[in-house]
Amino acid sequence: MRILPGRCLFIALAVAFFIAPYVHGQQTAGPSGTDRNAVFAREEFRLGVQAYNRFSFNEAILSFERALSFRPGEPLILDWLGRAYYRSGMEDTALRQWQAALEFYERGSNEALLLASRIETVWNRRSLFPDLDENARYVDAGRYPGRYDDLTVYRQPTAVLPLEDGSAWVVAFGSNEIVRIDVNGIIRQRQRGPLNGFDRPYDIVRGPDGRLYVSEYHGGRVSILSSRGEWQGYIGSKGRGDGQFVGPQNMAVDEDGYLYVVDYGNRRVSKFDADGTYLLSFGGKTGTFPGFTSPTGIAAGNGSVYVADSVNRTVYRFDRNGSYLGITLSEGLQGPESLRFTSDGRLLAADTNRVVIIDPQSAVVHELGVVGNSRVRLVGADVDRNGNILAVNFQADEISVMTRLDDMAAGLFVQIERIVSDNFPEVTLELQVQDRQRRPIVGLDGRNFLLSEEGRAAGEQSFLGAAYLSDRTDISLLIERSPQTAGFRNDLAVAARDAAAASGRVVSVVSAGEQPFLERSADAAQLDRAARGTDSQYSPRWRFDLGLRLAATDLLPGEKKRAVVFLTSGALNELSFSQYSLSELAAYLANNGIVFYAVIIGNASPSREVEYLCSQTGGSVLPLYRPAGIGPVIEGLKEKPNGTYILRYRSGLPTDFGRAYLPVEAEVYLLERSGRDGTGYFPPLE
Structure with a gap:
């Protein structure tokens, strides 16, 4: 087997449809014969899908845009273009692409239902890690019984x-x-x-x-x-x-x-x-x-x-x-x-047959939910890592799992984030499982997943691992090169050293100067020099947005528990959001599972924009010389919940010598909730 040169490939594809005979199990409408536009569109689409799976989202966007220029209105290209914009943090643009794609998909089709669900979820999402909402209503989503028929478990x-x-x-x-x-x-x-x-x-x-x-x-x-x-x-x-x-x-x-x-x-x-x-x-x-x-x-x-x-x-x-x-x-x-x-x-309280939330400041009591079992005496309650309330029913010998009513109705938000098909027919998937508020769902294993191709269960499905079980972390250091931090170079070096000692690995050190760039930091001495910087690097025209994008992008191929640690005076300048807006930066971090920490050098208060990025990603603002130091908080990244899972299966679909776009769908089940996502990939060219 060998890879055909680009021009030969175009000739070989001249008699093909635009995107393979398989798109989510359906025949793709397209030109036949020698439509050169279809050939060019198909090649650009293939390159875009491959770039997306390499985390090169900007490159993927360019390829999908070029593919659209040859095939305007093709829903599959619009769908993928929306995915690339979403991972790039441009959620409004992503929603526009998905809305356009939805208009072309057949009403009620599998593609239309999946896309409509994704649009609704992204549109309605409000925050990354919401606390218990006193206006929410919790209902039974399942139970952990102490008895199964004649078997006593506890x-x-x-x-x-x-x-x-x-x-x-x-x-x-x-x-x-x-x-x-x-x-x-x-x-x-x-x-x-x-x-x-x-x-x-x-x-x-x-x-x-x-x-x-x-x-x-x-x-x-x-x-x-x-x-x-x-x-x-x-x-x-x-x-x-x-x-x-x-x-x-x-x-x-x-x-x-x-x-x-x-x-x-x-x-x-x-x-x-x-x-x-x-x-x-x-x-x-x-x-x-x-x-x-x-x-x-x-x-x-x-x-x-x-x-x-x-x-x-x-x-x-x-x-x-x-x-x-x-x-x-x-x-x-x-x-x-x-x-x-x-x-x-x-305060969360178990109160006879119900669970209530108490505001100790106002003394207001709000009922979150009532356990519906006829034999009820609740003696304990707490919130699990997935946002459920676990209510302890002493009289009924069971634990009731209570979930927000709107989460029960909406189900799980499942995203196939990456597909690796280098060893086809063996295919590896990275999936993200969240609730509809973007909180990660942890604790799943192989029994919670079902992978399928064209409606048939995928062969030899295996569960390879879950990021929540890992204690390996990556961080990128982003250093503000402003006149305000120029006088605190020793503090910058201390902060960089402490952050590096607390993290698993420093992937990169980025100087956020007038033109952000990567510093050399292979050892402790280089890290110290990189943190201090040189006189020429400090400028009132330093660029926060470009530096943050560079620092975050370097994290994408690494560990799933990852963070940008920003060493800053706390203040931003008028150029901070010249190319990327605050909402786009927050979405870029959140949609790629990157936590943002801000370490304050000096005595200034952090700007609201810095606090916003921390709040939207599950991070925090840390004064460098806080009594406990910054180390324990950054070490806590190891314990951060993460809903990324890796599965593998063996494909049974024909590849057309690597030119076919092959569909795959993932369904996730947890108690009474479920969710699914469908996408596809190109196997290696033969």
């Missing part, structure tokens, strides 16, 4: 702890164990504690160092476990003295790692350090506090400790030393059993 769950990979630890009070359940409801791990086992475990929380704490109601103690669930030791014992328990139940860990345990039988809360050293207790009757009647849920953070009392239907607030600060909420609850902080500082 009994009487009392608490749940979501993990970064989408799975969750479930505390099984009735079967004396904790079990880790994946997103498909499959038990992946069981832990029963030390040799003598857990004694009625009740709650589970995680410390900042990853260690787990499990309260044991009958045992009158708290077990310390490793991050993987191996038992390490005990905190406390039965009794009424300091550091002792009578029926420990719910727990919380604050941002400094202090552990708070609700001692139900002693009607108090006890505080310990991370290693289990007893510090203090509070909750007894004082001059201002009436004392606990039935303490249940607890949440600690932002300098406060909130404790729910199920009998009094009240949430009390204390400081971290146990001093009573007043009533946070005294109306609107039916019988709260657990409290958990959400990422935006509100």
Whole structure:
């Protein structure tokens, strides 16, 4: 087999249709005979598809535009042109191409339905990582039952702890164990504690160092476990003295790692350090506090400790030393059993048969959803990595998975992002699975995917991996070369060194000067020189937009967990968005899974544009000399959720010696939700 020279290829194609006999399983309408326009269009289209799969989106756009000049209105070219604009961050232009393509596709066809769904999703999307919406309604999307027919999996769950990979630890009070359940409801791990086992475990929380704490109601103690669930030791014992328990139940860990345990039988809360050293207790009757009647849920953070009392239907607030600060909420609850902080500082509560969100500032309670099982007693609730609420139903022996009603209706947003066919008929796909708000869906495996060709299941489908499981990261350093940073060269070097030490790999260092360019940074000495720069590089006409595009583009072929780290004074200039707008830059980063961090050099405040880019990509603004340093935040990139998956299959379609455009479709299923995408590729020329 050999590759035909370009001119010979055109001659060979002179009797072919424009885009193969296969387009999503349908015959392509097109000219026959020796229509040279069809030949030229087909070749440009092939080059565009190949450029797209190399992440060369600008090159792909040029090829698709040239193909359209030969075949105006061809929907498949318009569809691909929209894909290239979308990945380039130009979402408005992408939507126009897709709308034009939709007009040419047959109404109700598979192509039209897929494209209409994509248009609706991109159009309606509002933010990258939204928090719990108090106006949203959550409904049952599935369940993790404790029993399957006559098989008992676990009994009487009392608490749940979501993990970064989408799975969750479930505390099984009735079967004396904790079990880790994946997103498909499959038990992946069981832990029963030390040799003598857990004694009625009740709650589970995680410390900042990853260690787990499990309260044991009958045992009158708290077990310390490793991050993987191996038992390490005990905190406390039965009794009424300091550091002792009578029926420990719910727990919380604050941002400094202090552990708070609700001692139900002693009607108090006890505080310990991370290693289990007893510090203090509070909750007894004082001059201002009436004392606990039935303490249940607890949440600690932002300098406060909130404790729910199920009998009094009240949430009390204390400081971290146990001093009573007043009533946070005294109306609107039916019988709260657990409290958990959400990422935006509100409180998520399991309240009899429903899950509610509480604003501690305004004392407003909003009902998110009600569990519809006839046997209901919710004793715990938390939000998993996919944005679902996991509600612990003690009475029904199950975990209810509750999803936003609009997400249930809309399904999953699936995108085939790249196809590698170099080893055809073996074909590798990279897919991105998100919800309709662009949040990544993690925790999937091979059972969640179905690949097909022309309506038939693809052969030898295999699941190769998921980016959320990887702890490998790439970063690009983008350095502001303005007069404001020229006087902080030592700080720039410190920031570059700290960022490089915290990341997996520095892919590139980009000087954002008047003409941005790549710096040499192969070793520590070169990185130091690159960060400091030379006098000639600093200019009031430095270009942020061009520098950011260059830094981000270098990340595309590498790891899926990736970020641009911008070393900046915080201020931008009038040239910052001369070629690319703020929205286009944000979309370019977000649509390619790139997080944006801004490290502030000096004492200035960041501009709103810089804050916007951070918020839209899941990044943050970091003062260089913050107490904890910038390292822990950049290291946290390893834990960022990522919905990229890699699958492989063996194609059974004829290739026309590599000239045929071959279709492939991917469907994704998760509980009651699904989504799909369809596209195609060109195999190697023979």
